[in-house]
Amino acid sequence: MLDTNKKRRRLGSMVMVGMLALSAVLSGCGNGGDKEAESSTPSAPLELKDGKYDPPVTISYLRPWGPDVTFKSGEDQDNNVHTKWAKEKLGIELKNEWVSPSTNNAFETKLRLSLASNAEMPDIISYRGEFNLVRELIESGMFVDAGELFDKYANDTWKDAINEDPTVWYPYMQDGKRIGIPILDYSYNGDPVMWIREDWLKKLNLKGPETLEDLEVVMDAFTNQDPDGNGRKDTYGLTIGFKNWVNTWMSDAGWVFGAYGTMPNQWNLTEDGKLEYGSVTPGAKQALATLQNWMSKGYIPEEAGVYDETKAAEEFTAGKAGIVVGPHWMPTWPLEDVKKNDPDAEFKAYPIPTGPDGQAGRRGTPNENGVVLINKNMKNPEAFFTYQNYLFENFANPQAGGEFEYGFAEGYDYVLVDGKPSIDPSLTEGYAPEKYTLAFDGARIPSLSMNTLAKLANGETPSTPFEKKLDASVPTAMLDAAKLVLDQKDISLKQMFTGAPTMTMQMNNDILTKMEKDTFSQIIYGKTSIDAFDSFVEKWKSSGGDQMTKEVNEWYESVSGK
Template sequence: MDTSKKRRVGSLVMIGVLALSAALSGCSNGNEKKTESSTPATTLELKNGKYDPPVSITYLRPWGPDVKFKSGEDQDNNVHTKWAKEKLGIELKNQWISPSTNNAFETKLRLSLASNADMPDIISYRGEFNLVRELIESGKFVDAGELFDKYASDTWKAAVNEDPSVWYPYMQDGKKIGIPILDYSYNGDPVMWIREDWMKKFNLEAPKTIDDLEVIMETFTNQDPDGNGKQDTYGLTIGFKNWLNTWMSEAGWVFGAYGTMPNQWNLTADGKLEYGSVTSGAKQALAKLQSWMSKGYIPEEAGVYDETKAAEEFTAGKAGIVVGPHWMPSWPLEDVKKNNPEAEYKAYPIPSGPNGQAGRHGTSNGNGVVLINKDMKNPEAFFTYQNYLFDHYANPKEGDEFEHGFAEGYDWVMVDGKPSTDASLTGGYAPEKYTLTFDGARIPNLSMTTLAKLASGEEATTPFEKKIKSGVPVPMLDAAKIVLDQKDIVFNQMFTGAPSMTMQMNNDILTKMEKDTFSQIVYGKTSVDAFDSFVEKWKSSGGDQITKEVNEWYDSVKSGK
């Protein structure tokens, strides 16, 4: 899972692209197909949907802490790489391997760019938008939009077309340099997770407003909810080392209660885009966070906690509230009961502010990008691979090889003659996380429509629905229903284009100014009124010009120009 959900030089014409039949979608149809390149000596053959001889794809992607392998398997030798070679005749090879933590992957890739090292065939990346920008501007990657139009299957194209704006972050001069990696709709939209056993202990009621929530936070902070005789708990855990509005353990919803969302461009009632960190609502939210910090409701270390570290305060039983996505029961909230078998937690809606307004950040259908090296000899091989996953894995039919999951004994097992994806039975292995695009293939609208169907009590009928029902814990199902019930409170990031000219020149200083000011206010080291001088300086230091450029971009994409 990416971290911040951040979102292209010129025209690069692919030379020597091998022409596959328009019918090629990576599916096995029993017919032999052969493609000829512009160089007669080079051929790439598909026999029964498999390349013979095999074709290799070199690639880079960060490897996150959520990816684990069985003994004897690793990034280059596992159930997924074996499947790719045996089923499709595609050999997958990491150019080098680096973890996603502590910016290790980003640092190594930047060093490769700086030294003009050869790039792999494919780079798949989720994370820092500035790095995506640097990769695109390196000139080493092809106009992937042309390849996508030519080789992508109908299933994959339809999934992307659910929201064509997923292309915007990776466009340059009208060219689609990067292919967006799709995620499930609403997948990162947050709910409020609360220790339900603590709620019961003090007979507390569900928080409908920020004022209600403060009663709960005061109790969790000062009335020894864990019963250890020490005042060592917090009401709410947040981590804003990376930002206040991020993917987990976040505080964007506090700003939402005052009608804005920080660190993103929001749509106003008059149809214009405004930067959410410089509005009057942002000042009110910062005042509230300052109050909570002064009362000990949030950890003093919040400013140095990243998202995962902050969540550990909740899983360790030190904090009673954390805000994050509906899928948190799968990770990291499974540690709550490991640390305390008596503990309970439950999802609640995002509470409203003084004017009855609630707000949360929205989630794009895109979550990362695939860049294709302009020197890749056989780029269609990547499409053969990804088409197969979209056509067979994303929403499998009964009898398909992926009907129950990616691989038996990994993400699903047979229990009493029935397939189960229960992580306690499978060991928590997830082969889709080994894939080039992190999750195999996802059709954006599929997950939430399925969860909504199951939450309403309807029967699971398709393999995808049965898989979801088998593997989703009840708290996650309840949380997904809350996400859908509150879909009208979403603040979507409305600017997803390439950085404007002034952004490229001024964003670093503006971002530092913003983070420094917000941190100083939250920690009470300066008055909330310092926000006003920050806004004035932000506007005069390029903010006003950026606002103009952002709105010009928005007008252009609305009009299709």
């Protein structure tokens, strides 16, 4: 159930929770004790004059500032090209309540302390990160039903983007209300394809695999027929790493389970509209038997259980493994190291293979990667929508001749060389002013990126500024991979439980997760029979799994209305 960026299921420290609870009780005796119950009436909506507020309106906000956000000399979080743009274009002054880095949980710690002491919250909190903190914010009662504001103030471009997948609201709902506005990301951005050493296939006169049966032929050859030609038996078929889990963001084995109709370590939607835990299905047993077989034959590394995602991928880039499974963007990292280590190496993306019954499945990635919360005491919440509406209308898919045609700001994310735009990092120095925005990336329309990449992969001429920018920056291998992702969009299996940990999860999830990891690892390594899976499922169900399933489905019914 872990997502790499959000880590939604990780429970916070009970000691910290207890300390914060005590602090909240004590602070409740002070002046701020009744703040949760207070809610000022919003002011009458401000009028725009020529598209901007005059006099300017201030939006106070909080957001974590990651190490990837850099500023030019003389600029900072409160004074930069973006804040100047917001004031000059829209009459909006953006002001950080306070600034804290995202590293070492510094932002989270400071925000939790503010919550516990009933400190005044800013107008807006934008956050991507620890899901438990999101739930603490939502449950604090300090934030308005943003869904109502969204329905009233959001423009059609933004609404259309969010309606591409209405489930993006689910993580941020409470009692049927949409408390948080999801920050949109590009669709299928982390969905995997199969990357294979094409030069090895050619040397051994093999075709790309379409089924697991085909794949085993390829893996056997990569393991036993010296594909790198060095005269030593030092290669193998597939690199995976399941130190963190078998279903993760790169170098994973979730697609093996997908070939048997399930996805482990997440809650999947069944044909009858219910949610089931993918690790306890009959398909999971078949997948584990397959992985056990591959391990016994040396097709996957003995160190798979101690490899994390990055370490496992290094086996491919180092020329030890012939196959790795991961996102379409891997040619930009880490697969660029393949040719550094072997200038004659070639790699190519292939579709996720099908199982014995013709099924295929891959780990799906959500269309959202963060949330915006609006303080119920914000006097003019429509100002935030004026800001974000403008970005969706003008920045998300910019028009030719528009102010964002080449990027956010000249001299930052692009420069003009002899009158032509360039995004060469050596010239732009890596500045990305869209990262200064309240929603971290400006504004994103989920379907736009992958559809554009697929269009370019088909050989169509880029016509819009967005298409031209991608065409100038994306390698051909990534275009081809994106097309494969879209061609197989129907096999994407997303985590369908995105709510707060249920009561049983809070009490039993650590024990159940450890039991699951231990059992899966022992089966894959052949230390126990595949039949141990059956006893694991029985114990999982009786140790809280059945109750957890009931609670998860009650949550799903509450948010989906199904």
